[in-house]
Amino acid sequence: MIKNTLKTIALISVAVSSNAELVSMDESNLANISGQGGVYLSGEFSINKEGGPLWEDGTRPYYQLDGNGEPVVDNSISPDQCNNGVCGLRLAIKLNENSEGWYVIDDLSGGMSFEGLTLRTVNIKSAVDYDVWDDNTNDFQIVALDEEVLQIGLPGKVTFNDFKFKYAVANNGEFGVPLADGTAFKQTEIFGVELNGAITLQGNLLLFPVD
Amino acid sequence: MKVVNLIFSIALSSSLLVSPIALADLVLMDELELGNATGEGLGFALEDFVLSTDGASLNVTGIEDSSDNEIDINWTNLYVGGEVTEQERAAGVTKSVNVGSYLNPWVIQTVRGSMGDGENTPTYNETYSRVGSDVALLELATDSYSSNLQNSVTFAQYGYYESLGTGDASENIQTIMNDLNGDVADIQSRYNGVALFDELQDSITNSYFAPLNEGGIQPQELIVEGDQVDYDNAFAIEQPVYNDMAELYEIFEDTGWEANNNLLGAPRCSLGQVCNDSLLDNDIDNCNAACDTAREAYNEKVEEWEPLAEESFQTLSTLTASRQELQNRLNAKDSSGVTQYSYLERIADRDKFVELCGFGRDFTNCQSGLVNRKAGEKSSIDDIILSLNNGEVRRKGFDVGSTFEFTLNTTDQNGVVTTRDDFLDVKLKGLFIDGTSFRFWSRESDDLANPGAELNGELRLNLFARQISINACGDLCLVDPNVDGVFDPVKIANTTLNLDNFLISLNLGFGEIQPMKFSATSDGNFVFELTPPNPNAVGVDVNDTTAMQNFYDDYYANAPKSFVYVGDVNIGGNSIGSTTIDGFRAQYLRVQSRDL
Numbered sequence: 104m105i106k107n108t109l110k111t112i113a114l115i116s117v118a119v120s121s122n123a124e125l126v127s128m129d130e131s132n133l134a135n136i137s138g139q140g141g142v143y144l145s146g147e148f149s150i151n152k153e154g155g156p157l158w159e160d161g162t163r164p165y166y167q168l169d170g171n172g173e174p175v176v177d178n179s180i181s182p183d184q185c186n187n188g189v190c191g192l193r194l195a196i197k198l199n200e201n202s203e204g205w206y207v208i209d210d211l212s213g214g215m216s217f218e219g220l221t222l223r224t225v226n227i228k229s230a231v232d233y234d235v236w237d238d239n240t241n242d243f244q245i246v247a248l249d250e251e252v253l254q255i256g257l258p259g260k261v262t263f264n265d266f267k268f269k270y271a272v273a274n275n276g277e278f279g280v281p282l283a284d285g286t287a288f289k290q291t292e293i294f295g296v297e298l299n300g301a302i303t304l305q306g307n308l309l310l311f312p313v314d
Numbered sequence: 315m316k317v318v319n320l321i322f323s324i325a326l327s328s329s330l331l332v333s334p335i336a337l338a339d340l341v342l343m344d345e346l347e348l349g350n351a352t353g354e355g356l357g358f359a360l361e362d363f364v365l366s367t368d369g370a371s372l373n374v375t376g377i378e379d380s381s382d383n384e385i386d387i388n389w390t391n392l393y394v395g396g397e398v399t400e401q402e403r404a405a406g407v408t409k410s411v412n413v414g415s416y417l418n419p420w421v422i423q424t425v426r427g428s429m430g431d432g433e434n435t436p437t438y439n440e441t442y443s444r445v446g447s448d449v450a451l452l453e454l455a456t457d458s459y460s461s462n463l464q465n466s467v468t469f470a471q472y473g474y475y476e477s478l479g480t481g482d483a484s485e486n487i488q489t490i491m492n493d494l495n496g497d498v499a500d501i502q503s504r505y506n507g508v509a510l511f512d513e514l515q516d517s518i519t520n521s522y523f524a525p526l527n528e529g530g531i532q533p534q535e536l537i538v539e540g541d542q543v544d545y546d547n548a549f550a551i552e553q554p555v556y557n558d559m560a561e562l563y564e565i566f567e568d569t570g571w572e573a574n575n576n577l578l579g580a581p582r583c584s585l586g587q588v589c590n591d592s593l594l595d596n597d598i599d600n601c602n603a604a605c606d607t608a609r610e611a612y613n614e615k616v617e618e619w620e621p622l623a624e625e626s627f628q629t630l631s632t633l634t635a636s637r638q639e640l641q642n643r644l645n646a647k648d649s650s651g652v653t654q655y656s657y658l659e660r661i662a663d664r665d666k667f668v669e670l671c672g673f674g675r676d677f678t679n680c681q682s683g684l685v686n687r688k689a690g691e692k693s694s695i696d697d698i699i700l701s702l703n704n705g706e707v708r709r710k711g712f713d714v715g716s717t718f719e720f721t722l723n724t725t726d727q728n729g730v731v732t733t734r735d736d737f738l739d740v741k742l743k744g745l746f747i748d749g750t751s752f753r754f755w756s757r758e759s760d761d762l763a764n765p766g767a768e769l770n771g772e773l774r775l776n777l778f779a780r781q782i783s784i785n786a787c788g789d790l791c792l793v794d795p796n797v798d799g800v801f802d803p804v805k806i807a808n809t810t811l812n813l814d815n816f817l818i819s820l821n822l823g824f825g826e827i828q829p830m831k832f833s834a835t836s837d838g839n840f841v842f843e844l845t846p847p848n849p850n851a852v853g854v855d856v857n858d859t860t861a862m863q864n865f866y867d868d869y870y871a872n873a874p875k876s877f878v879y880v881g882d883v884n885i886g887g888n889s890i891g892s893t894t895i896d897g898f899r900a901q902y903l904r905v906q907s908r909d910l
Binding site: 197198199200201202203204205206227230231232233234235236238241243246248250252257260263267269272273274289291292293294295296297298299300301302303304305306307308309310311312313314 | 354355356357358359360361362363364365366367368369370371372373374375376377389410415416417418419421423459460461464701704705706709759761764765766767768769831832833834835837839840841907909
């Protein structure tokens with residue numbers, strides 16, 4: 104089973120009276136507050152940290168096709184052992200309807216946590232136009248705008264806990280299942296990445312529609 | 315797409331403060347605002363962005379050595395931030411970077427192809443005019459700029475021409491253009507009176523296909539081909555007989571004969587033995603048996619060979635003569651008219667004209683081709699010089715750094731296996747990737763054996779870096795080998811490969827005519843293919859010569875070319891010079907991975 108832990112933190116700004124106690128606010132005071140609208144998120148999620156539902160015992164069997172062309176477990180081939188007895192997620196994508204090959208992200212597992220991802224709309228009042236030079240200010244021209252954009256504040260630090268995946272190419276979408284014409288399943292691992300620890304990810308991501 | 319084995323969930327909770335002065339809240343858009351947002355695409359921009367994996371351990375797995383042992387690859391750092399000057403870098407200053415901006419965003423969008431739409435229709439967009447209007451493309455594009463100073467490709471070309479000669483960039487490219495225009499004028503003056511390119515082309519075709527008795531080239535080529543076949547056949551018959559003859563002569567020699575002055579040319583057969591001429595007719599009557607047998611066998615073979623050699627010689631003489639005649643025809647000149655220049659000269663002039671002026675039909679005007687391309691580059695360069703003189707500056711780019719540490723097994727000559735640490739440090743300083751885009755769309759495969767939809771793509775990659783530094787020194791450049799992390803800057807500088815003013819502008823794929831295709835083979839390897847230009851994809855009748863000529867003219871005139879410029883390559887401060895690969899284009903490319 105996957106354990107999920109959630110942390111949420113709500114930001115509340117409070118009008119502080121002179122004696123700094125928590126007091127209830129009346130309507131007129133509340134009306135003067137321009138709050139930090141938006142969302143502040145912290146989260147932790149993990150993928151298959153303790154294995155997934157398909158390959159629970161940490162092994163991935165190989166199959167053969169029976170008389171009706173249905174896959175059945177092939178006991179003559181020893182199953183694929185997942186690292187540390189924990190099988191990660193497998194994602195396979197075929198780019199062409201007629202090709203036999205699949206691009207695969209395999210053994211994706213691990214945890215990721217972040218704190219301080221913010222989400223809000225911001226009204227852009229001006230933007231720099233790098234294509235036009237303003238001789239008066241001797242800088243790039245500033246264009247006046249009145250546009251709403253979605254601003255996602257990146258969390259600053261994102262911590263990975265045993266996060267890993269492999270990039271591979273395979274000849275079938277399902278692991279271990281041979282092709283309809285009997286060709287054995289084959290997956291070629293190209294490289295894998297393992298990430299552990301905190302990475303710095305700072306900045307603001309603006310999202311907006313374009314024509 | 316098949317997704318298996320995935321269970322995860324995130325639950326969010328949020329709190330919102332709503333106040334009457336809702337300056338920055340998520341608010342409902344009214345109809346008028348909604349009407350303005352057509353939402354065909356999503357623009358995004360990153361402000362004050364920094365990515366650094368310094369605090370994390372990042373490993374690359376799955377790479378094995380020749381003994382199938384996995385190599386330990388530690389990706390010790392990946393850094394993406396803002397461009398800093400060398401002084402700032404030495405002082406350890408780091409900056410953030412803006413990736414795109416509101417008015418010049420990175421974009422993910424779907425667009426409709428414009429091929430077949432008239433240029434004046436509102437849906438026409440030249441950028442997508444090579445893909446059919448019955449499909450939508452998915453485009454991922456970085457920021458793009460109309461200002462020549464901000465456009466990194468034109469700016470890099472300006473830098474390239476600045477370094478090329480003694481003047482400024484504009485003067486240097488003008489010198490090149492003057493040479494090119496001179497070449498065009500030379501060709502045009504040779505063919506004074508020719509107004510249309512087709513006149514030159516027709517004279518070439520006429521010379522080639524003229525009858526044999528009128529100096530025709532093709533009939534003579536056929537004669538040469540026939541004579542070549544005759545000679546090859548004669549030689550194929552003669553050669554084994556000659557080889558046998560040479561072998562028999564060696565056998566004969568080994569039996570020990572030597573020239574005997576007493577009998578004219580008659581040999582002794584073995585040491586001490588004399589070949590007898592008891593009949594006194596200057597011919598050998600009596601010799602030891604082995605020598606005699608060998609000598610007779612050799613002589614018979616000579617008699618067999620001599621007529622074959624004569625045949626070979628005759629056919630070779632005929633071939634030489636017909637080749638000479640072909641050369642004469644290729645170089646023949648009349649006294650006047652277009653044909654006062656030989657066939658070979660006219661072909662060289664025609665090819666040079668096409669390279670310089672493109673495929674336009676007007677011989678007196680240079681409409682496209684290299685001259686036109688240089689003129690376009692010069693106009694951008696002039697614009698940049700104007701901007702720089704006006705005090706304009708370029709925006710700041712990225713700094714990207716990546717370091718790897720490899721732990722390898724090495725075996726010395728005694729077979730002792732030890733480990734060795736290797737390092738690779740790559741820094742891209744002042745990096746710009748504006749003008750890059752990837753476009754994808756789907757088409758039915760035209761391979762009847764393999765029907766189905768395929769992913770087609772087009773790539774426009776522009777990468778300009780003020781400097782790329784590559785260093786593999788690692789622990790050998792430490793100040794103190796026992797103290798990690800403190801490097802000697804002089805040693806680092808002496809062992810670094812620097813590529814200054816590096817531009818790669820890679821353009822692969824040209825719409826429906828020449829898409830990029832991605833696939834994977836059934837044995838688990840990926841394939842990337844750029845097909846040859848395909849007339850069937852745009853409905854050109856392959857049997858119609860004129861239509862096919864126009865198809866290829868259009869392809870060669872319009873399919874984009876790729877460039878690589880490196881302003882200066884230097885190692886440890888020693889400059890090797892600049893590198894240029896200018897204007898190349900792949901007509902067929904296939905890249906396939908293999909399991910080693």
